[in-house]
Amino acid sequence: EAGVTQFPSHSVIEKGQTVTLRCDPISGHDNLYWYRRVMGKEIKFLLHFVKESKQDESGMPNNRFLAERTGGTYSTLKVQPAELEDSGVYFCASRGHNTGELFFGEGSRLTVL
Amino acid sequence: AQRVTQPEKLLSVFKGAPVELKCNYSYSGSPELFWYVQYSRQRLQLLLRHISRESIKGFTADLNKGETSFHLKKPFAQEEDSAMYYCALSPSGGSNYKLTFGKGTLLTVNP
Numbered sequence: 515e516a517g518v519t520q521f522p523s524h525s526v527i528e529k530g531q532t533v534t535l536r537c538d539p540i541s542g543h544d545n546l547y548w549y550r551r552v553m554g555k556e557i558k559f560l561l562h563f564v565k566e567s568k569q570d571e572s573g574m575p576n577n578r579f580l581a582e583r584t585g586g587t588y589s590t591l592k593v594q595p596a597e598l599e600d601s602g603v604y605f606c607a608s609r610g611h612n613t614g615e616l617f618f619g620e621g622s623r624l625t626v627l
Numbered sequence: 628a629q630r631v632t633q634p635e636k637l638l639s640v641f642k643g644a645p646v647e648l649k650c651n652y653s654y655s656g657s658p659e660l661f662w663y664v665q666y667s668r669q670r671l672q673l674l675l676r677h678i679s680r681e682s683i684k685g686f687t688a689d690l691n692k693g694e695t696s697f698h699l700k701k702p703f704a705q706e707e708d709s710a711m712y713y714c715a716l717s718p719s720g721g722s723n724y725k726l727t728f729g730k731g732t733l734l735t736v737n738p
Contacts, residue, residue: 618671
């Protein structure tokens with residue numbers, strides 16, 4: 515069974531540009547999460563989808579971040595325009611219905627110059 | 628607000644020695660606690676959760692509500708245990724499993 519996949523693995527962009535990160539969860543997992551680790555800090559929750567609906571987006575830093583999950587399958591996280599402080603590793607995780615275990619992707623490293 | 632504290636950023640032990648990775652939490656209710664591990668060049672994965680009361684790869688962790696701790700222990704460390712370990716908390720009573728992570732402890736087991 516394929517795990518959670520994320521693309522790209524690393525993105526380097528300039529301040530002010532736009533980047534879109536993609537996450538493909540494990541097939542059949544309704545719950546999808548985005549987390550972020552900024553250097554030197556802990557992994558922080560960004561938001562949680564249940565199917566295509568945003569269950570909790572309390573961790574989204576500001577309105578430069580937009581997450582979507584059209585059709586309840588893969589999800590995208592767009593940062594527009596990117597700022598220096600957005601640099602970090604963005605993790606996606608998915609979870610099945612009756613389990614508390616989150617399955618993480620390998621992460622997308624974003625570097626904003 | 629909930630918080631997870633892992634006081635040790637780095638921990639180094641010799642093979643065969645006991646190891647304890649500390650985790651303290653603050654939360655007003657009864658949380659669910661987890662340990663996640665990230666081995667070199669691998670993804671973050673669940674090691675164990677307190678409600679399972681299991682021993683995984685020789686590791687155990689007991690939830691101490693009085694001390695608000697969830698320390699991870701192994702009596703005899705192995706070189707393959709070298710990894711980054713994260714303690715995490717999820718609010719109880721809900722089904723969202725929105726995790727609050729500690730900053731992590733990098734464990735190195737020397738031969």
